[in-house]
Amino acid sequence: MASSFDPVGVFDSGVGGLSVWKEIVKILPNESVIYYADSKNCPYGSKTKDEVIALSENIVDFFLHQNCKLIVVACNTATAAAIDYLRDNYPIHFVGMEPAVKPAALSTKTDNIGILATQGTFQGRLFRETSRKWADGKKMMIQAGEGLVEIVEQGKAESPEAEALLEKYIIPMLDKDVDQIVLGCTHYPFLLPLIKKIIGNRATVIDPSPAVAKRTFDLLALQKILNESNKNPYYKFYSNGPAPAMKKILAGIISSDFEIVQADK
Numbered sequence: 001m002a003s004s005f006d007p008v009g010v011f012d013s014g015v016g017g018l019s020v021w022k023e024i025v026k027i028l029p030n031e032s033v034i035y036y037a038d039s040k041n042c043p044y045g046s047k048t049k050d051e052v053i054a055l056s057e058n059i060v061d062f063f064l065h066q067n068c069k070l071i072v073v074a075c076n077t078a079t080a081a082a083i084d085y086l087r088d089n090y091p092i093h094f095v096g097m098e099p100a101v102k103p104a105a106l107s108t109k110t111d112n113i114g115i116l117a118t119q120g121t122f123q124g125r126l127f128r129e130t131s132r133k134w135a136d137g138k139k140m141m142i143q144a145g146e147g148l149v150e151i152v153e154q155g156k157a158e159s160p161e162a163e164a165l166l167e168k169y170i171i172p173m174l175d176k177d178v179d180q181i182v183l184g185c186t187h188y189p190f191l192l193p194l195i196k197k198i199i200g201n202r203a204t205v206i207d208p209s210p211a212v213a214k215r216t217f218d219l220l221a222l223q224k225i226l227n228e229s230n231k232n233p234y235y236k237f238y239s240n241g242p243a244p245a246m247k248k249i250l251a252g253i254i255s256s257d258f259e260i261v262q263a264d265k
């Protein structure tokens, strides 16, 4: 039986899920949160569904050993490949990443929506179903952001290399009159300064992370396992491989001291 004092587990293939972690701790300041970066196996985007399921299972086992009360799959690609399987096979609640097609479809004035995500996310059931449900009658420009995850992992989110790739992916969307661009990968919010520079005021960028944090809050409340006490929430960060950018990214989003623990699996 989960206790309200147990931690929330958040994972991603690497540092991307920290963009979700940041939103979670903002609206759930009493919660202890354990973050796991599967840096050794990053990126997930080019892996098969079965590979991503196996990797996600490893991490879920790790979280269960730490008594996590809820797990946030802070990775669109892992959500697409594995969340159905995880929900069917583990006795714990999961929150996944929603491809934010709905808010984009509701806000567009040009009826043209752009989605930047990994190949794995575009291949998933969630993306297919959400698009069918919400984007009927809209034109969707989907673009795999190849290379972007690696750039963020290497700490080069503001490099000329990042800018060149983003221009290649985003300018064709703007040329097609896209006025909403969905960030369908949790690594991409770290590229926002460059994305905004390229877009200017020609389109709105949609990051689903705040909505995912809100869903985490609601699910904890619904299960009656919200931590109501603000005594000593702790944050732990694990990575199982080299994560050159993790320290710098964390330093930019956390005000307390932190340590990145090397995970052995």
Ligand code: DGL
Binding pocket: 012, 013, 014, 016, 017, 042, 043, 044, 045, 046, 074, 075, 076, 077, 078, 118, 121, 149, 184, 185, 186, 187
């Ligand atoms: N942050 C992951 C996502 O949201 C990155 C995927 C990858 O590792 O390729 O999809």
